[in-house]
Amino acid sequence: MRGVLSPAAVLVLLAACERPSSTAADPARSRSQRAAPGDTAKMPEAKAPPAPMSHGEAAVGMPSAPVERGAEAPPRSTTKVHRIRLETLHARHAVAPGVTYDAWTFGGQVPGPTYRVTVGDSVDFTIVNKALMPHSMDFHAAEIAPSRAYVNVMPNDSLHFGFRARTPGVFMYHCGTAPVAAHIANGMYGALVVDPVTPRPKAREFVLVQSEFYLGPKTGADSVQSLDWQRMLDLAPDYVTFNGVASQYATHPLQVDVGEPVRFYVVNAGPNRVSSFHVVGAVFDRVYLDGFGTPLRGVQTFEVPVGGGMIFDVRLAEEGIYPFVSHAFADATKGAVGMLRAGNPSGGMSH
Ligand SMILES: [Cu+2]
Known part of the structure; x- marks a missing residue:
């Protein structure tokens, strides 16, 4: 298909950044590697079939439907008091094309809504439990007593608490009801x-929440799948996603301009897998650890721990398609991959 990067082509691109630099720098070594018996088992030949990157046979950059969940960050806040009312309810969630999951949610979506406040703002929060089991809320940005605020809310009950945001960064929130691993794995995050009072430099901003899905067998006439507890304990997810849907920004690339500042707010909800965040073809100008303090400069890949958040600033040097991944490539293969589209590259994507 002319003008479209096939999944195979993208995999070749991704594989290119995996190869040892010594291979390119030393032709003799390269020849000996090619001649070594058994090497084909280590390095697949180009004609080998690609891994099922999108799990849905969707061509990269050729969406057949609107994106499930946009990645654009909400604007900086303009109010000092944020009244947030969130309902917990169980809802069906499309993890990948044709894969429907019996999710537990904040607000009927996975991830829950993205919120944005500024240091000094107050959050006036109410959780309303519309589900048939207890749920709760844990804001990592809040500094309050969990024994008072992060308590179970029974079905058809509600709970109110407030806090003042004191520390800038990007923070996870999640249900803290035991077993927490199940509530997170089912979608409650x-x-x-939290912006600093002095705004960060202007940039095109995206929010990515990485998370995993562990699928049990299909059940019922409509083949809805729910949590496989043992697979979760074994750290063996079926899907690893950005914003709840496998590879959705491969089929729906994020458009940016060449050279413009781009900022990713990345939260890793887990519940188990560390994210090794990387943009192929770029070096991060700045990485703010947990989104606060003096940034690291000139970073190729940086980990986002489970339950943590990082802010990544990057610029794309020339027109083209730039994959962003968790460089733990098993997870990229399972859906933790997307594309940035810089400018309007010829031979690029048609989105
Ligand atoms: Cu819950």
């Missing part, structure tokens, strides 16, 4: 951006 989201991101809260």
Whole structure:
């Protein structure tokens, strides 16, 4: 298909950044590697079939439907008091094309809504439990007593508490009801951006929440799948996603301009897998650890721990398609991959 990067082509691109640099720098070594018996088992030949990157046979950059969940960050806040009312309810969630999951949610979506406040703002929060089991809320951005605020809310009950955002960064929020691993694995998490009082430099901003899905067998006439507890304990997800849907920004690339500042707010909800965040073809100008303090400069890849958040600033040097991944490539293969589209590259994507 002319003008479209096939999944195979993208995999070749991704594989290119995996190869040892010594191979390119030393032709003799390269020849000996090619001649070594058994090497084909280590390095697949180009004609080998690609891994099922999108799990849905969707061509990269050729969306057949609107994106499930946009990645654009909400604007900086303009109010000092944020009244947030969130309902917990169980809802069906499309993890990948044709894969429907019996999710537990904040607000009927996975991840829950993204919120944005500024240091000094107050959050006036109410959780309303519309589900048939207890749920709760834990804001990592809040500094309050869990024994008072992060308590179970029974079905058809509600709970109110407030806090003042004191520390800038990008923070996870999640249900903290035991077993927490199940409540997170089922979809009860989201991101809260806390801006510093002095705004960060202007940039095109995206929010990515990485998370995993562990699928049990299909059940019922409509083949809905729910959590496989043992697979979760074994750290063996079926899908690893950005914003709840496998590879959705491969089929729906994020458009940016060449050279413009781009900022990713990345939260890793887990519940188990560390994210090794990397943009192929770029070096991060700045990485703010947990979104606060003096940034690291000139970073190729940086980990986002489970339950943590990082802010990544990057610029793309020339027109083209730039994959962003968790460089733990098993997870990229399972859906933790997307594309940035810089400018309007010829031979690029048609989105
Ligand atoms: Cu819950």
